[in-house]
Amino acid sequence: MTTAYPNDLDSWSNKTPSVDTFDAADINKIHDSLVALETKVGITNSGVDTTMAYKVHNFFDDDGERTLYLYENTAPTGWATIGVSDAVLAIKGGSNAYNAVGGSLAGTWTPQSFPLTYQHIPVHATSHSYTKINYGRYAGGQLGGAIAWYTDNDTMTNLNSGTSGSGNTHTHGTNAYRPQGAVGIIVQYDGE
Amino acid sequence: MGVINYPTSLDSWVTKVDSVDDIMSQHINYAQDIVVALENKVGVDTSAVSTSLDYKVNNFFVEDVRKMWFYENAAPTGWEIVTAASDALVVVKGGSSDYNVTGSNIAGTWLATLHILTEAEMGMHDHRYRGVAGRQSVPTGYGDQPAARYAYTAGTSTAAGGGGGHRHGSNTYRPYAAVGIIAKFTGA
Numbered sequence: 354m355t356t357a358y359p360n361d362l363d364s365w366s367n368k369t370p371s372v373d374t375f376d377a378a379d380i381n382k383i384h385d386s387l388v389a390l391e392t393k394v395g396i397t398n399s400g401v402d403t404t405m406a407y408k409v410h411n412f413f414d415d416d417g418e419r420t421l422y423l424y425e426n427t428a429p430t431g432w433a434t435i436g437v438s439d440a441v442l443a444i445k446g447g448s449n450a451y452n453a454v455g456g457s458l459a460g461t462w463t464p465q466s467f468p469l470t471y472q473h474i475p476v477h478a479t480s481h482s483y484t485k486i487n488y489g490r491y492a493g494g495q496l497g498g499a500i501a502w503y504t505d506n507d508t509m510t511n512l513n514s515g516t517s518g519s520g521n522t523h524t525h526g527t528n529a530y531r532p533q534g535a536v537g538i539i540v541q542y543d544g545e
Numbered sequence: 546m547g548v549i550n551y552p553t554s555l556d557s558w559v560t561k562v563d564s565v566d567d568i569m570s571q572h573i574n575y576a577q578d579i580v581v582a583l584e585n586k587v588g589v590d591t592s593a594v595s596t597s598l599d600y601k602v603n604n605f606f607v608e609d610v611r612k613m614w615f616y617e618n619a620a621p622t623g624w625e626i627v628t629a630a631s632d633a634l635v636v637v638k639g640g641s642s643d644y645n646v647t648g649s650n651i652a653g654t655w656l657a658t659l660h661i662l663t664e665a666e667m668g669m670h671d672h673r674y675r676g677v678a679g680r681q682s683v684p685t686g687y688g689d690q691p692a693a694r695y696a697y698t699a700g701t702s703t704a705a706g707g708g709g710g711h712r713h714g715s716n717t718y719r720p721y722a723a724v725g726i727i728a729k730f731t732g733a
Contacts, residue, residue, distance in 0.1 A: 358584050358589065359584075359587075359589050359590045359599075360589060360590060361589055362581070362584050362585065362589060363580065363581065363584060365577040365578075365580075365581060367570075367574045367577070368570035368571075368573050368574055369570060370569065370570045370571070373570060375568075375570065375573050379573055380573075383573075383576045383577060383580055386580045386584065387580060387583075390580070390583050390584065390587060393587060393590075393599075394587060394598075402623060402732055403732075405587070405598060405599070405602050407623065408602055408606045408623065408732075409602060411621055411622040411623045411624075412606070412621060412623075414621065418617065418621075419615070419617075419621065420615060420616035420617055420725075421613070421614070421615060421616065422614060422616065422635070422723075437616070437723050439721070440721050440722050440723045441634050441635070441720050441721070441722045441723070442614055442634060442635035442722060442723055442725065443632075443633065443634050443635065443719070443722035443723065443724050443725070444614070444630050444631050444632065444633045444634075444635065444724070444725065444726065444727050445618070445631060445632075445724045445725065445726055446630075446631020446632040446633075447631055447632025448632075449632065449717050449719050450719035450722075451631075451632050451719055451722065451724050452632070453724050454618050454724070455615070455616070455617050455618030455619070455724055455725050455726045456616050456617045456618050456724070456725060457723075457724055458721065458722070458723055458724070459719065459721075459722060459724050460719040460720050460721045460722045461719075461720070461721050462720060462721045464713060464718065465713045465717075465718045466713070467711055467712075467713045469662075469711065470707075471705075471706065471707055472707035472709040473662060473707065473709050473710070473711045474662065474667065474705070474706035474707060474708070475661070475662050475663055475664050475666075475667065475706050475708050476704050476705065476706040476707070476708045477664045477667070477704065477705065477706055478704045478705070479671060479672045524713070525713060532720070535637045539616050539723060
């Protein structure tokens with residue numbers, strides 16, 4: 354092989370009419386260079402993993418399989434947006450909702466609810482008041498003498514509040530909450 | 546030196562016929578020029594010329610380095626699923642919280658932050674007391690009737706509540722997502 358390619362670019366000297374002769378070596382060098390180029394680029398559907406065709410073709414699969422997220426607003430030429438919207442990007446796996454087939458939608462925007470119990474209520478006290486009425490009560494007396502009076506004091510004992518609350522669940526927000534996101538599109542390569 | 550069109554446009558060729566066409570120097574030069582143009586367009590191995598195809602392709606398809614999210618279920622040919630990345634969202638690094646880490650890492654947690662309600666976050670409520678009035682008669686002596694009066698005595702209830710934190714749904718909640726895979730380029 355007389356070509357330097359692909360390790361280096363080939364250098365050539367132009368032939369001058371009526372001065373230079375050309376022989377088989379000149380043609381052979383062109384042939385060798387073209388073969389080196391073809392080898393580097395690869396044939397259609399190349400199975401040689403060092404070729405550019407192998408890498409590019411397997412990435413830009415035009416069978417409608419290559420589906421990516423792009424941080425862009427419209428699909429590039431040769432790609433088309435697909436009907437996936439209003440969703441975050443996730444990686445399949447685990448044992449919860451994302452244990453799903455890749456290329457599908459899973460999860461929910463509805464946050465999980467939570468029932469508050471006594472243990473979740475902050476320690477607190479409430480002020481209260483009650484009315485104590487003191488009043489005098491006739492207790493009898495002696496004719497012509499002094500009247501005996503008693504004062505009755507109402508005292509509040511066994512202060513127990515009634516129960517309140519139903520223990521219903523609550524959620525944070527509705528299903529309108531979205532974490533901050535880098536909004537883009539999911540596109541599928543269609544080769545056109 | 547021949548005048549070629551490539552890479553601006555494709556060149557056209559006229560097939561030579563033996564015993565009809567003469568092979569001239571310019572024909573050789575033309576072919577040589579086209580080869581040079583092709584080599585420049587494609588680039589040498591590990592080309593540093595950013596306009597060459599080799600530069601673009603091989604700087605993108607870097608073995609065991611290039612990792613991408615695909616909205617697919619299996620790795621493309623020449624790629625391999627990164628098993629360490631699973632059951633996670635795809636996020637952009639930065640900020641000052643958990644995502645402020647080196648890219649290509651797993652960060653954050655599915656366990657929601659524990660929240661302890663404060664008194665101010667409780668709903669308005671009151672405590673209703675059931676009091677049992679005890680009546681105590683105290684002799685006050687003889688003489689004029691004591692004036693009836695009304696006294697309001699303020700009090701404070703016993704403190705109540707556990708003060709514990711809560712979180713919603715332990716670590717099982719997953720937001721609505723397009724589920725895909727993370728795959729790395731392996732080259733084969």
